[in-house]
Amino acid sequence: MNPAEVEEHIRKLIEPFNKKGIAVEDATTFAGDLEFDSLTVMDFVAAIEDEFDIIISMNQQAEIETYGQLVSAVHKLQDS
Amino acid sequence: MIPAMTETETTNEMVTGPVDLLAKFDPIIQTRETLLAAGVEDPFNLVMEQVLSPTRAICNGRDTILLGTYNYMGMTFDPDVIEAGKQAMEDFGAGTTGSRVLNGTFRDHRDVETALREFYAMDHAMVFSTGYQANLGIISTLAGKGDYIILDIDSHASIYDGCAMGKAEVVPFRHNDVEALEKRLKRIPDGAGKLVVLEGVYSMMGDVAPLKEMVRVSKENGAMVLVDEAHSMGFIGEHGRGVAEEQGVLDDVDFIIGTFSKSVGTVGGFCVSNHPKFEVLRLVCRPYVFTAALPPSVMASSATSIRKLMHGGNKRAHLWENSRRLHGGLTALGFKLGTETPQSAIIAVIMPDLERGAMMWEALLKEGLYVNLARPPATPAGMTLLRCSLCAEHSSEQVETILGMFERAGKAIGII
Numbered sequence: 001m002n003p004a005e006v007e008e009h010i011r012k013l014i015e016p017f018n019k020k021g022i023a024v025e026d027a028t029t030f031a032g033d034l035e036f037d038s039l040t041v042m043d044f045v046a047a048i049e050d051e052f053d054i055i056i057s058m059n060q061q062a063e064i065e066t067y068g069q070l071v072s073a074v075h076k077l078q079d080s
Numbered sequence: 081m082i083p084a085m086t087e088t089e090t091t092n093e094m095v096t097g098p099v100d101l102l103a104k105f106d107p108i109i110q111t112r113e114t115l116l117a118a119g120v121e122d123p124f125n126l127v128m129e130q131v132l133s134p135t136r137a138i139c140n141g142r143d144t145i146l147l148g149t150y151n152y153m154g155m156t157f158d159p160d161v162i163e164a165g166k167q168a169m170e171d172f173g174a175g176t177t178g179s180r181v182l183n184g185t186f187r188d189h190r191d192v193e194t195a196l197r198e199f200y201a202m203d204h205a206m207v208f209s210t211g212y213q214a215n216l217g218i219i220s221t222l223a224g225k226g227d228y229i230i231l232d233i234d235s236h237a238s239i240y241d242g243c244a245m246g247k248a249e250v251v252p253f254r255h256n257d258v259e260a261l262e263k264r265l266k267r268i269p270d271g272a273g274k275l276v277v278l279e280g281v282y283s284m285m286g287d288v289a290p291l292k293e294m295v296r297v298s299k300e301n302g303a304m305v306l307v308d309e310a311h312s313m314g315f316i317g318e319h320g321r322g323v324a325e326e327q328g329v330l331d332d333v334d335f336i337i338g339t340f341s342k343s344v345g346t347v348g349g350f351c352v353s354n355h356p357k358f359e360v361l362r363l364v365c366r367p368y369v370f371t372a373a374l375p376p377s378v379m380a381s382s383a384t385s386i387r388k389l390m391h392g393g394n395k396r397a398h399l400w401e402n403s404r405r406l407h408g409g410l411t412a413l414g415f416k417l418g419t420e421t422p423q424s425a426i427i428a429v430i431m432p433d434l435e436r437g438a439m440m441w442e443a444l445l446k447e448g449l450y451v452n453l454a455r456p457p458a459t460p461a462g463m464t465l466l467r468c469s470l471c472a473e474h475s476s477e478q479v480e481t482i483l484g485m486f487e488r489a490g491k492a493i494g495i496i
Binding site: 037039042043046049050053054055057058059060 | 228233249250251252253254260263264267268460461462
């Protein structure tokens, strides 16, 4: 998948977790803007992992703060 | 655009002196002050002025039934356990003043490791200064950079800290979800080292892991398995070896972690294993090497206690009676519990929120009952829990008394 396709998939996956219906952009943060707690992060990450058949370890998650960073990380992981 | 103003502010901040490194804890200080301002006795500052037995103490001046101590088998006041400790202190002194690998291995350190090998029927045993250090040391030494640790999201802090110290890639899966574990195992790159870390009993909710299935899928996918049996030793499984024994998979578990600070009734941690290269860990495991060995009195008391636990059938049966009665009684009173059935000696009572949890905790303390108030981040899903851990030395009458206390306190606070 190219970055745009990856982004399209993730945008669908994030919907059920975006409880307040915030407009998600590249700079949107998970902890701050979307107010994800640790359980939500786990469920959201699991949904992405299952969709792309990848692993995003906690070490990698720690480096991902924004939506844009997530899309780029997933794009790299699915290629490797 | 206001760049000038921003610049001025930044400059001002730079000359205001060093950053207070404790400032990041201000929200915690605030939560605590709010709680105490409501007049609640401090749940995290209880003092036991006297300990009368494994189940009774004078706490903050009151005669109190202890229902939150992890003293599952009541070994803290066992006469043989105390006597062994006294004798070792007389014969070997108060402390070791040294590491296990230098001057800190005494006769009784070897003996307690022999007792553990007997208890678990395993080839190797290694004793650490605490259970926390056992997890920290074994996990960080087994799985290093480039290896993968697959663990239950609700794992104990000592497991997470061991992962961080070893710098392995950490892959969590949903609590007790066998399918989620299996999916993640299958996605790990070929050739990478894999360690699956599980617990027998999860201490917050008192629930048991489906180890039979989890160990099977771990082995099918080429992973080594470590199980922390801190909360099951002595009373789960035919020989009290824990949940892995009860579910018939102990032989497939590579490393069992345990503690002396629960059923054994002393302090210390350990790892037992049949791995032929296990002994090398004594040389390479930093939390084992770079800390002082436990005092000889603790080792002698622990060895005596472990050997007595091998023959603790009656106590074990009574502990289970207590667990069933308390679980059934609290359910009948209308409390919401962490498990539908009694699965261990821990019964978690779910509180609606921290405020009412703290009020209920205090009301119980005033009734003369001590339980653990557990709150995030220690608890799963942001829950506030009143955690009860039963003891084989609780009498049936004490359990009825406890239920009466819960009923009065629960009605007074409006939880039931």
